[in-house]
Amino acid sequence: MARRDSISTPSIANALRGNKPAFEYKKEATQQAKQVAEPEVHPFTGEKLAEAWKGFVERVDAPQLKAALSTREPLLTDEWNVNYLLDNETQRERLVLEVKPKLLGFLRRTLRNERIEVEFQIAEGDDALPRRPYSDSEKWQAMVEVNPSLAQFKKMFGLDFDS
Numbered sequence: 001m002a003r004r005d006s007i008s009t010p011s012i013a014n015a016l017r018g019n020k021p022a023f024e025y026k027k028e029a030t031q032q033a034k035q036v037a038e039p040e041v042h043p044f045t046g047e048k049l050a051e052a053w054k055g056f057v058e059r060v061d062a063p064q065l066k067a068a069l070s071t072r073e074p075l076l077t078d079e080w081n082v083n084y085l086l087d088n089e090t091q092r093e094r095l096v097l098e099v100k101p102k103l104l105g106f107l108r109r110t111l112r113n114e115r116i117e118v119e120f121q122i123a124e125g126d127d128a129l130p131r132r133p134y135s136d137s138e139k140w141q142a143m144v145e146v147n148p149s150l151a152q153f154k155k156m157f158g159l160d161f162d163s
Contacts, residue, residue, distance in 0.1 A: 039114035045077045052110040056103055064091075072123075080115045084126055087122040091154070092120045 053074050060066040084157045086092050100118060106149045107116050131143045144151045153159070 014095060041080075041110040041115055044111045048111060049074055049076050049082065049107075051067055052107055055110065056106045059106075060099065062098075065094060068095060069099070074118075080113055080117065082116060082118045084118065086120055086121050087123060089122060092122060095120055 050073055053069070057066055058071045060069060068086060069084075071087070072085050076083075077083055086095070100120070104116065104118055107118070108114055133139045
């Protein structure tokens with residue numbers, strides 16, 4: 001007498017219990033293996049990357065992170081690696097923890113390329129942006145560098161900006 005388990009036709013009782021026939025598990029495993037083995041890789045240009053990057057930056061809510069991501073253009077290097085320069089380590093730490101996973105997912109979906117990787121690096125030397133003046137005295141010095149006659153006016157009229 002043949003056992004019921006060896007029958008290759010689907011069983012209504014198994015279907016009602018939620019059990020699948022063995023051949024369906026094999027089909028699913030084969031399909032999942034194909035999906036894992038063949039990641040989607042569509043070529044794209046630096047212009048498309050910049051466009052997608054700007055699209056992501058528009059969605060960022062935190063003003064500091066939005067400013068950090070919009071200061072420079074991302075640089076596409078070999079093998080779908082994206083390098084982005086930042087001004088300091090604090091920006092890099094926040095972006096890696098808070099934004100990088102969302103950014104990677106967005107870029108991979110938008111550009112249809114699962115091999116995209118993003119690296120944040122600190123700008124040094126010629127790549128570094130000039131330091132922006134924040135205090136009143138730093139702002140005054142920056143204005144005097146641009147227009148030296150302001151220092152003469154301050155002296156001539158006896159102006160004092162400290163109070």
